[in-house]
Amino acid sequence: MVTQNAINSFYTVGSNQELTKTLQPAFLAQVIPAELNATGDSTVVEPVVVDSERYDQNADYDGAGTYTAPVGSKALVTVNFNIEGLAAAHDILCSIKNVGIKEYYVMWGTQIGDVADNGGHAAFSPTYVLAFDAADTSDMYINVRGGAKSVDFSVDFSFAITQMQ
Amino acid sequence: MVTQNCINTYSTYSSTTGEIKPNQPAYGATLTNNALNITGDGTAYTVAGFTEWYDIGSDFASATGIYTAPVDCMFYFSGNFYGNGGLTAAHTKTEIKVVTSNRTYVNNSFSWQFYEKSGFGSYFWTVIADMDAADTATYTYTVYNGTKTVDLFAARTYVQGIFIC
Numbered sequence: 498m499v500t501q502n503a504i505n506s507f508y509t510v511g512s513n514q515e516l517t518k519t520l521q522p523a524f525l526a527q528v529i530p531a532e533l534n535a536t537g538d539s540t541v542v543e544p545v546v547v548d549s550e551r552y553d554q555n556a557d558y559d560g561a562g563t564y565t566a567p568v569g570s571k572a573l574v575t576v577n578f579n580i581e582g583l584a585a586a587h588d589i590l591c592s593i594k595n596v597g598i599k600e601y602y603v604m605w606g607t608q609i610g611d612v613a614d615n616g617g618h619a620a621f622s623p624t625y626v627l628a629f630d631a632a633d634t635s636d637m638y639i640n641v642r643g644g645a646k647s648v649d650f651s652v653d654f655s656f657a658i659t660q661m662q
Numbered sequence: 663m664v665t666q667n668c669i670n671t672y673s674t675y676s677s678t679t680g681e682i683k684p685n686q687p688a689y690g691a692t693l694t695n696n697a698l699n700i701t702g703d704g705t706a707y708t709v710a711g712f713t714e715w716y717d718i719g720s721d722f723a724s725a726t727g728i729y730t731a732p733v734d735c736m737f738y739f740s741g742n743f744y745g746n747g748g749l750t751a752a753h754t755k756t757e758i759k760v761v762t763s764n765r766t767y768v769n770n771s772f773s774w775q776f777y778e779k780s781g782f783g784s785y786f787w788t789v790i791a792d793m794d795a796a797d798t799a800t801y802t803y804t805v806y807n808g809t810k811t812v813d814l815f816a817a818r819t820y821v822q823g824i825f826i827c
Contacts, residue, residue: 554680601742662825
């Protein structure tokens with residue numbers, strides 16, 4: 498069964514009653530190639546330029562780190578902060594921003610020397626539900642401080658939002 | 663396209679906004695006041711006393727922190743519990759439980775993984791729970807192996823939930 502208007506198919510139900518919404522706002526992007534020496538010396542990075550889109554249904558992601566809600570909605574945000582080049586002296590401040598509304602603190606002052614593995618690599622993957630008004634935006638903020646500007650954003654660094662309701 | 667009965671608009675869908683379901687249950691809330699000296703010695707603290715950002719369906723009781731499912735559903739819960747000092751090297755284990763009527767979901771970690779050495783930092787978690795109508799969900803926060811000096815910071819501690827299906 499397909500529910501549609503003259504132009505678009507909105508809902509498709511498969512033979513086993515799986516409902517899909519292929520036009521629902523949703524994107525996934527990664528940092529490709531890796532962004533090298535982005536921070537570490539208190540350099541603030543916002544937005545994090547996550548520039549390689551894997552998909553972008555409805556074209557609400559600008560390909561440079563910022564999502565703009567097309568309508569008042571709730572959306573599921575998943576991030577993989579995947580960072581390399583960390584030293585024991587570094588600590589990290591990072592957040593997901595519902596710009597102008599709410600800042601969701603992910604790490605704030607965490608000693609990276611305690612989080613990173615011996616190769617200076619750390620990854621953490623929070624998920625949140627963000628409430629948007631139409632035209633609200635969301636991006637990511639990172640500031641690694643206390644050491645050299647040697648911190649990279651790896652190719653596994655990703656940013657994804659799916660409009661839920 | 664609009665799907666509705668004579669009273670309520672349940673779901674709307676357009677080619678520019680995707681689907682929105684403005685009456686679908688969802689909530690977001692932040693802790694109203696700092697919670698001081700609540701755990702650290704193995705005390706399981708039930709996190710309560712919230713200020714709501716939104717509560718579609720009015721299923722979240724902000725004073726008690728109890729969410730009650732209005733219907734049988736799969737429900738997404740997430741949150742960030744932000745330490746506000748008081749954590750010491752003796753506190754070697756942090757445990758967050760989402761306690762639902764059907765089962766309890768346990769997230770635990772070596773405390774330093776998410777806290778810096780002054781005891782500040784984030785612990786984020788996510789659960790998708792199967793709930794029957796009238797089932798409840800609450801959150802507990804437990805830090806072990808030290809003294810009862812661990813706090814939660816109100817402005818950066820929050821919980822969220824959204825109806826999936």
